[in-house]
Amino acid sequence: MCGIVAAVAQINVTPILLEGLKRLEYRGYDSCGVALHIDGKLQRSRSTSRVADLEIQVEKASLSGFTGIAHTRWATHGAPATHNAHPHFSRDRIALVHNGIIENHDELRAELQAAGYHFESQTDTEVIAHLVDHMYSGDLFATVQQAVKRLTGAYAIAVFCVDEPHRVVAARQGSPLIVGVGKGQNFVASDAMALAGTTDQIIYLEEGDVVDLQLQRVWIVDAAGKAVEREVKTVLAYSSAVELGPYQHYMQKEIFEQPRAIADTLEGVTGIMPELFGDGAFNVFKQIDSVLILACGTSYYAGLTAKYWIESVAKIPVNVEIASEYRYRDSVPNPNSLVVTITQSGETADTLAALKHARSLGMLHTLTICNVATSAMVRECALAYITRAGVEVGVASTKAFTTQLAALFLLTLALAQSKGRLSEEEETAHLKAMRHLPAALQSVLALEPHIVAWAEAFARKENALFLGRGIHYPIALEGALKLKEITYIHAEAYAAGELKHGPLALVTEEMPVVTVAPNDTLIEKLKSNMQEVRARGGQLYVFADADSHIKSSDGVHVIRLPENYGLLSPILHVVPLQLLAYHTALARGTDVDKPRNLAKSVTVE
Template sequence: MCGIVGAVARENIVPVLVEGLRRLEYRGYDSCGVAVNSKRGLERMRSIERVSHLDSSLRRARLESTSGIAHTRWATHGAPEIRNAHPMFSCDALAVVHNGIIENYESLREELSDAGYAFVSQTDTEVIAHLIHSLYDGDLFAAVREAVQRLRGAYAIAVVHEDAPHIIVGAREGSPLIIGAGAEGNFLASDALALTDQAEHFLFLDEGDVCELTRDTIRIVARNGEPVDRQPQQVRIANSAVELGSYQHYMQKEIFEQPGVVAATTNGVEAFVPELFGDAAAATFDGIESVQILACGTSYYAGLVAKYWLESIAKIKTDVEIASEYRYREPMTSSRTLVVTISQSGETADTLAALKYTQSLGQTRTLTVCNVASSAMVQLCGTRFLTQAGQEVGVASTKAFTAQLVALFMLAVTLGRQRGHVSALHESRYLQQLNGLPQMLTSTLALEPQIVAWSARLATRENALFLGRGLQYPIALEGALKLKEISYIHAEAYPAGELKHGPLALVTETMPVIAIVPDDDMQEKMKSNIQEVRARGGELFVLADKDTQIESEEGIHVIRLPAHYGPLSPVLYTVPLQLLAYHTACARGADIDKPRNLAKSVTVE
């Protein structure tokens, strides 16, 4: 993985490939490359630096072509070295780019080695290149179709051959791949964002599809070998999504977009009704007795918050599980369980696999909270809620997380209303709070200057503890994740009541402790936990509501948010923790939008 771009057109496509890669940089990568069919034959250029470096090299070489493929790679098999960068060649005649992981690559590699193929990389992708080459007899499309039938695992691939300079062949299984059709040619990509300036409409390949593109034609064959027509769709991505404007980094821009994102996601909701989640939602929700939430990373933390809401508001038993763990055990299932998956991209490999697994166990009541309408997860689920976060470029999720929280709160109240646990009066109060949330977020963002002062102190540390209780514990987890993701400071989060069960041993004057202390029924407990930290010499950074009874003093720094915002307070506390991670990373000189070793869309296990 991570980003694929391919083009076959009337004019030179090298600038198109480079621009596509540049647009996919947000997904994270450690190498990049381009392969084209030029007048001199199949040519390739790769780099273990940024796309801008690759672009400079291509310009110096004056590489031109009307067909080619390109890739940004996030290392899975093999270190970030030139020999492992895509595109991968076979016998200098065929090139492949690949997202995903081939699980049976070792046996295929041994077989192909015995057949005389020499391997120069450590990747599983080189196996694909040699396998297709071994099956090629003049028909690239047929060779790819035969080859993918032997692959086990997940893949999206694009293939070119020097004998067919005006053809690109693509295939997908478990990783996204789309076709873009334009006036000047046809295109392949793993993300529509790469092609928004080139394609007029998009065709989304299904699992098992193999496609062949020329500049004027598109051919798609399904897994069963039958030709198919995939319905063209329009994908609108505002130019502002990929423009920084006055902000230093995309993460900062996306943090400040959150009031608008929340407003767009709630869309002036006037009632909590099942139809918010699709036409089939009423039947799906009817008679459910429990909820199972499956997610990874930041989305998992959103699910943990949702558990509190669902059990307190809807009075329904809720379990939350990391998707990568769920799919490898034998869970107790029920036809009356609503399975909820949460994913920004809708292509998160482990969550997608967990969804398919639970469906294979006979669970048909499924709902996804997702940001991408065309994603595999949306297509697989009977009901869905599409958040309106827009394109999120920064690898560390910010606005997508708050949009997920809003969607899950709406689900909790909707189920509570349907189950008779939310009165008309309570619904009115929830609506008032939800519709007032954008203004509250705007007020919270105004705390940025105070957060900057904190970040200067945290930037010199190498460890941090985050504490929260109840609804705020998952927000502490998310705050710790953000800090470690982009500043590379080791951070851990705990329910504050667990301090005495181990973490207190870590507290010294060099261990900053970030505590969330809202004005709720856990306030006194949190104040006691703060004193435990202070008694051991720990330095405290406390986020508190306006009316919380805690004051700044030596070793205790307090920033006050607006008045307590009830069950939606976790959304507000998310914002200062995002800003804290962002400004701490800035102070440490980190690469904010492209943190090391991380990818935006985790499409492999």
């Protein structure tokens, strides 16, 4: 959500800024812009289209300079419009970009208007630009340190001043920001991906840090204004991973990367042991008597699946909380609970805040399942398991979700072992099944041509129901979410037993009902639910196992997965739901990788 790139160099930085914005497009945005210090003046170009359109504008205007900032904006305050796009100027002296939300912007706006400042946008960001200009005393670094003390909320900012060439000042509080270190050039960005191919020397700024970037130095002070040294890390940002290759969309590419992503996530796992999750995990797992899972969106559905696994296999009670709700309600803390956060980016604002809230209540046993080893979440949690999905560009999560499930199943087995509830025979069987997952996923992906035929029918619908029972109910939820995200078809998911408690009223011959139907202990119950749909004229689209004895008939469309996969079945059954959403979106002509109103990394509340 929103992206920042800024640079100070001895060469023209325009190509670096634009390439950085392209690499940040995966975060989601609805406008973009760039500002440069050119011949003693501020100049900028902004667009409500894609970065490619901005690039054309910049080329036509021949914008080039040695100091600049750039931004992709996901609208919060003010509609997606050019006058609301970043960078924002103040009196043609200050240029500024901002990620986050300033909660006291109304108060500051009134103060600055009284001081004679005119506002051209509805954004909270323009308030910061005018505040910096209002407080400017000839030293931008000192000014920004003072200005951020006036801000309430979350921010990552980058700012430069026309009076101080070759200098960019940046600061962060609640939103991620990194520094890229080069020779005779330095950078800041929202994440290391923006600087892939430019530098691999990265500094992760801490909460409250303010950084002064000049050609030959990077100077950082902490929230107290004290000079600090932050470690410079070599970070491979996987620039090749963002190449589309032979695929039509990143989402399609990432669906088909899942066998490899699962294999990479499980690489090196030769046995089940708590130490897979970090030093000290054995003692923590022995102490805890419950699990609290905190997550948002797709990661929340991964957590719901893990609840079934952990309670069934490890016999430990599990609560799963939507992170954005958890910290705003009165809950009953348990200091012996293991707090598990699930996040693809490791920067999800709601999940980070929920984690901090749980710790404030005395729950100090923390573990994260995360795809980014250098993220804030990994730094905040005592224990971690890093999934190895690689870069996920498509906004609708696919391989990040299935690798989260793989990691959560490992956690289930490790917890069971630590409690003496996993025999050697069971461990061997589970590990064998996990090692077979990549091959099993390849077999499921081979069903794509059959799913394409279904998608043509779905593309003409505006509503859909998804049904699942037991451990596959969260998978139905995830399938409905995928359809909503990228096709804009209204979709809901229900535990199939709840059908007669309300949703059945919606069922007509115009309502496709997608059913996740593995051959498990609930299959006969599920068949009864399916009959309820058919009796009302509903069209059933069933993803069944090969041995589930569900036959195609009038109004019953069946695709069979190659095999029954027991406890790991959710990892397989979600893949055809991803393909159904993808091909339906393709048929409807929507923007698959960048669905409207959505962002990849939700770094604001």
